[in-house]
Amino acid sequence: MNPLLSKLQPYPFERLKQLFAPITPNPALRPISLGIGEPKHATPQFIKDALCANLQGLMGYPATAGEPALKASIVGWLERRYNFTNFGLKLDPAKQILPVNGSREALFSFTQVVVDPTKPNPIVVCPNPFYQIYEGAALLAGATPYYVNSDPARNFAVDWDAVPADVWLRTQMIFVCSPGNPTGAVMPLAEWEKMFALSDKYGFVIASDECYSEIYFRDEPPLSGLEAAARLGRHDFKNLVAFTSLSKRSNVPGMRSGFVAGDAAWIKAFLLYRTYHGSAMSGTVQAASLEAWDDEDHVVANRAEYRAKFAAVTPVLEAVMDVKLPDAAFYLWAGVPAHVCGGSDTAFAAELLAKYNVTVLPGSYLAREDAHGVNPGKGRVRMALVAEQAECLEAAHRIADFIKTYS
Ligand SMILES: Cc1ncc(COP(=O)(O)O)c(C=O)c1O
Numbered sequence: 337m338n339p340l341l342s343k344l345q346p347y348p349f350e351r352l353k354q355l356f357a358p359i360t361p362n363p364a365l366r367p368i369s370l371g372i373g374e375p376k377h378a379t380p381q382f383i384k385d386a387l388c389a390n391l392q393g394l395m396g397y398p399a400t401a402g403e404p405a406l407k408a409s410i411v412g413w414l415e416r417r418y419n420f421t422n423f424g425l426k427l428d429p430a431k432q433i434l435p436v437n438g439s440r441e442a443l444f445s446f447t448q449v450v451v452d453p454t455k456p457n458p459i460v461v462c463p464n465p466f467y468q469i470y471e472g473a474a475l476l477a478g479a480t481p482y483y484v485n486s487d488p489a490r491n492f493a494v495d496w497d498a499v500p501a502d503v504w505l506r507t508q509m510i511f512v513c514s515p516g517n518p519t520g521a522v523m524p525l526a527e528w529e530k531m532f533a534l535s536d537k538y539g540f541v542i543a544s545d546e547c548y549s550e551i552y553f554r555d556e557p558p559l560s561g562l563e564a565a566a567r568l569g570r571h572d573f574k575n576l577v578a579f580t581s582l583s584k585r586s587n588v589p590g591m592r593s594g595f596v597a598g599d600a601a602w603i604k605a606f607l608l609y610r611t612y613h614g615s616a617m618s619g620t621v622q623a624a625s626l627e628a629w630d631d632e633d634h635v636v637a638n639r640a641e642y643r644a645k646f647a648a649v650t651p652v653l654e655a656v657m658d659v660k661l662p663d664a665a666f667y668l669w670a671g672v673p674a675h676v677c678g679g680s681d682t683a684f685a686a687e688l689l690a691k692y693n694v695t696v697l698p699g700s701y702l703a704r705e706d707a708h709g710v711n712p713g714k715g716r717v718r719m720a721l722v723a724e725q726a727e728c729l730e731a732a733h734r735i736a737d738f739i740k741t742y743s
Pocket residue numbers: 373437438439440441467513516517545547580581582583584589593594
């Protein structure tokens with residue numbers, strides 16, 4: 337058996353199951369889960385109809401490179417969303433785009449393409465806290481993850497300056513997650529400029545996870561790595577590949593549809609890998625995805641639903657704990673008050689379930705100790721506001737009541 341498998345960490349929800357195993361949740365209250373970050377808003381009818389109208393796609397093996405029509409639609413979306421024409425930039429759908437079966441599998445498999453385990457001690461740099469696939473992808477590729485903490489004092493910006501030069505020298509790839517899970521933080525242009533300079537200096541690849549890009553709470557939509565590159569005149573997207581998904585944008589997590597875009601040389605290598613890996617997107621899903629990328633009305637409506645929900649829920653929690661409206665994504669990343677459960681995120685999650693039947697995810701499960709022994713998720717919990725507003729609001733009131741029992 338591949339010995340690297342033994343390096344994989346239990347998934348946060350496995351750990352949550354163990355934490356909750358001895359607990360009997362308060363039977364007087366119906367359960368509410370803010371645990372799993374899975375979109376729960378309704379899938380638009382036109383996407384379901386598009387799947388049904390394109391069942392002939394099941395009759396043939398799809399090409400791994402994807403249908404030209406889908407890739408043209410993706411390029412159209414990218415150009416509209418990131419104003420590429422303002423920068424005189426035209427993407428080549430044949431060379432710079434690949435459909436993928438959701439961003440998760442692509443983040444994992446792209447890492448296998450990038451990491452060269454024959455070089456001494458390869459490193460993959462990850463934000464901390466982070467989406468656990470990054471870590472597993474790095475470990476199975478034969479690299480060691482290096483965790484870089486987000487800084488609560490700077491809107492949870494990842495402290496890239498804290499990475500020492502000897503780590504950068506061995507870094508082959510870095511994951512950027514903007515908007516971030518779980519912090520919701522968006523990386524600004526100045527940080528991108530710094531990241532590109534580091535990539536040029538040390539030669540590493542930037543994997544930019546942008547799966548939450550369409551759910552945001554500020555006026556300005558989140559900057560993408562691709563848009564940052566365009567603005568900074570890096571029109572070949574050198575060493576940059578972005579991962580975008582329909583799961584959250586269009587409420588189709590079960591459809592498994594996304595795309596990667598960026599550096600043509602890396603896209604070419606990724607296509608080669610995927611051909612052997614056997615991860616072509618079904619023609620039926622490609623056809624429905626095309627319609628989803630072409631439509632923006634449902635995205636605007638979805639965003640409005642999240643905005644209304646966050647506007648209602650955030651103040652209830654802000655009154656009792658350290659939390660604020662994030663830039664984007666669908667999580668609240670809240671600090672456990674020091675006088676509640678001793679400020680422990682795990683004890684908070686366990687007692688909240690026992691007394692109020694609400695599930696939240698302990699922040700320490702989403703992060704690792706950094707090089708200095710600090711787990712930046714400690715003392716925080718992640719709340720996924722994916723259920724409908726009334727349910728999320730009820731959960732927030734129960735959490736506020738729970739915290740008030742300690743005062
Ligand atoms: C940060 C992040 N990246 C990627 C994904 C994967 O999403 P999908 O595979 O549905 O595109 C998730 C899913 O929750 C996520 O939180």
